[in-house]
Amino acid sequence: MTRIRRFVAITAIAASVCCSGCTVIPASGPYTVDEAGAGDPLSKPFQRMIAIEPQPSWSPEQTIRGMQAAMAAYPDDPETLLKYLTPKARAKWNASGPVAVIEDQYEVVPDASRDGTETVQKVSIKGRWVAAIQEDDSYLPTVGGMDRVYDLVKNPKGGYLIDALPNELVLTASDVARAYRPTNLYYPSRNTQDRLVVDRLRLRLKPTERFAQTVLERLLEPPTGALQGAVLSSFPPGTKIESVTSGEERVVINLSGPLDLLDLSAEDALRAQIRFTLNKNDIAKGRIIEIQVDGEPYTVDRPNSDENWLSNGGESAYYISKGALHSLGKDGPMGAVPGAAGEPREGYEDFALSKESNASIAARTATGISVAGLTQEGRWQEVIPGTDLTPPTWHRDGSLWTYDRANAVLLRYDPAGGRGAERVAAPKLVGLDVTKLRIARDGVRVVVATGKNTVQIGALTGEGAGMMLGNFQALTTTEESDEVVDVAWEDDEHVLVLVKSSKAVQILNQINVGDGETVGVPLKDRLESLAALEDRILAESTTDKGTKILELNQDRQNWTPKVETNAGAPLFPLG
Template sequence: MTRTSRIRAAAAAAAAVVLAGSGCSVIPVSGPYMVNDSGSGDPLSKPFQRMIATRPQPGWSAPDVIKGLQAAMAAYADDPTVLPQYLTPEALKSWSPAGAVTVLDDTWNWNFDLGEQDGTEAVQKVSVKAPQIARIEEDDTYVPQAGDWTRTIELVKVEGAGYRVRSLPPGLVLTKSDVDRAYRPTKLYYLGGGGQHRLVVDSVRLRLKPAKTYAQVILERLLKAPSAALQGAVGTGFPAGTRIESVRSGEDERVVVNLSGPIDTLDLSGEDALMAQIRYSLNNNDVAKGRVIEVQVDGEQYSVSQPNFDQGWLDNGANADYYVTKGAVHYMTNEGPGGAIAGPAGQPREGYSNFALSKQGDLVAAQTSTGISVTPATQEGQWQEVIQGAPQDLTAPSWHRDGSLWTFDRKNGVVLRYDPATGRPAQRVAAPGLKGWDVTRLRIARDGVRVVLTTGENLVHVGALTQAGGLKLSNVRVLTARDTGGVIEDLAWRDDEHVLVLVKRQAGQILNEIDIGDGDVTEIPLKNRLTRVAALNEHVLAQAESDKGQSQILELSQDQSWTTKIESDAETPLFPLG
């Protein structure tokens, strides 16, 4: 069945249909309606429902016109011709679809007054109120919001045409159902800054397009700049001016991506990076997974990527877990307790806390009463104080994947970076957005780009390490619109996209997993009271107090229950980085 015939079939069946996706009541006179747009079964696409808006009818009431207007907004990206028909000429001149998209809850409250006479025109004012869920920025970032969205919309009765909207705030307003129907959470992969052999994920919301597969929508967006969260922090393997000519299924079920533009097919120095961006951006959005990907330039083969071929583009360092007992760092085994690591960090010592392990676990940092010290995990290693400051003046040390050590100097209000490779004193890193902030924690992500930090007792922020004009901590924003409702006791990076936040409330503790892309919060159930948390992807550990008052290490199971990993004399679970 062609797309045209599907539309006609849907129209015939839509004589009276609920305004799907807006939570509103039935609009008479056969509209609006939706059609399924499955991409003709193309495995490179995803099925979705496309709103078909209906132009306003002379017999419609003011409420019907407002509901039809909202449907026209939902359909605007696919068909921008219907919405202007709801506006008076004056309103059309002043209204613009540009700017962020407002996302509201499906439940709206309408308040229509009795109308009034404005000169020769009958005026109807409509007050609209709904909980605002989010904004979708022009860079496709999904930003959670809290509170109510309230606007007043004026309509006038036009002779022979019915009601038209006389005043309309700029921008598009969609419901949650509209967004769920037409948008998809999408992961784009860019190159880590500073020449790192690492991909960095950028989570956005992309609108599906009837005339293009989802795979093509993803790659066309990948050619653009990253979202504001990663501006200046990541790079790309695509030369400026590269275009996506087509994305299709080829022979042997391979995915064929045809590019054009200034790609030098004789210079393969950037081939690995370009192919990695394409493969991860398609695979990790459940498009082309398990399939060979062939990239062409102007129709000629450029490179071929085999399924499951991994060159370490998402490497997180050593996959090992550790813990502290009696001031000494130990490694864990599958059964539980393991031996002490080599060197001074594996020897019992009082006064050392907040241990942190470098990427391969070969360097250990710890906080003391006078500063932060570092030692190699070797028999010949010795503790060396590399940053001075009282415990209350320095945040716990955090390793970067490049081997540098970071902390925030609360006394002087500056970010400090120490590089063991040079041995020079710790250097200040510019962080203009943090001026005057009460920074209480700072943790570098394993991707080497993002930074999570807390201010005061209960605010969580995320930023990025940018390179333009020198190394800076920039792009800092509040991580979630939801109030933690208590005091933050600990936090840790779980993976490239999620942070674990341990919060103490009057009613008890909660452990939240926060998605750094859209701010979504998932609560992990707790049984014991926790003191510390550590994580590496699916592996989550926590320090807890047993019923007998002993310190133990717990492990989170796949069913979200906790099991005992080490029964006693175990503190501070650790993973390299994070």
């Protein structure tokens, strides 16, 4: 935006504030100024907050609101906020802690419940927490009431100053929506290095820097705590982003640092990290991506390049009828699979399907978990004994996992290992009532349901004998009287959680595992289990005539019957 256009914008905003009759903050501020970027493919348009310093005529309540506005502007204007503080507070305060996010509608009130003096006035900000943006840029939703008390003293020049301030920035949800953007970064998995894992965070827009540069510079840093130890980087330490430029058909990224120009595998992973990070954030927009090192050509990534870095392990749908596995096409049933897996059988439940390239089916029985290949010669064979195991789940590397509730241990069975099930460390699960455990198709993230109403997200860290399940973060906790019926991975970012409430009403939520964003899915029929893959969601429904398979329509509002009778336990490979 040009200097003249910015002046016009400020004048217009000031006029609108004045006309609105706002008395909390005078017409002189704060302002939001539209920043350039709408026509730049490497940038994101946004509004920058311009705060004003405390005014001699302001009350204590107005001063607190002005301070909060100055917090929203602080990253771009650190000086104005400091003018709200006494010298003592200024010497102690810093913005090193997490960013506290509160609802837009908050109160600023004198705090009569706490003792003040003639020289100190206590004022509270009261509202509700929304989230915290951690120092690693992760966005963690929070709940509950917020009550911050501030001590204000008279300013010799008139008005008030704040005498103590916690080491944090308090922003409203609108402040965050204006200045931050949800961003997906991609890192290679540590345990299967042919697959990328998405890391979702919030990045602050910078007026002096293209968003593409902001994103790529963050990609050079370690992932958020949720993926620490679970992913790698194709960028060697010391790599820098020297410049990011674009034309109509090409984005040029110039790197510097100790890159090995002869390591083709590293080149492929680096290109994939950059490609998916830019494309999934709608930055490159179908352009050719040229990567340089010290200004010299290094590699080129073209639109519609190989997508195997985000492979899901197969796309076919299946279901169970009378204990036999059947294929499910887009238009309906396609018959039973060959071999023992396609034969009717009693006493088998909680089925799981491996990658399609060498597909096997696993099921839980009264004595353990059994496996059968989807071939004419395939036969059922018990591979993990146990009488109190969670439903099985496959890893993309071909191993089969379950949690032994009786012995409180996580078990992994590798068909290629020639040994029985081996223990995998999961210290944070000890003492918890683990009811469900499902590994994501990326081979890293794991969703775990504990008790009746809690769902957590963890990650498989390390590799080989050093692999463990950790990095747990809460995903959702329902009311104590509710019960989690089923969980299923929809894609790399989203988990579906089916809950039965105390009123016998079911709720189906799609939850983003990176930032907790939740979207409800309408329900009409009673559901028993779920399976999902990208834009397809299947469910088993119980009726007076038995069970049937439903599929959620593309409008995400209605369900269509796919198999009307004797059909349940829908399945997709992995997830």
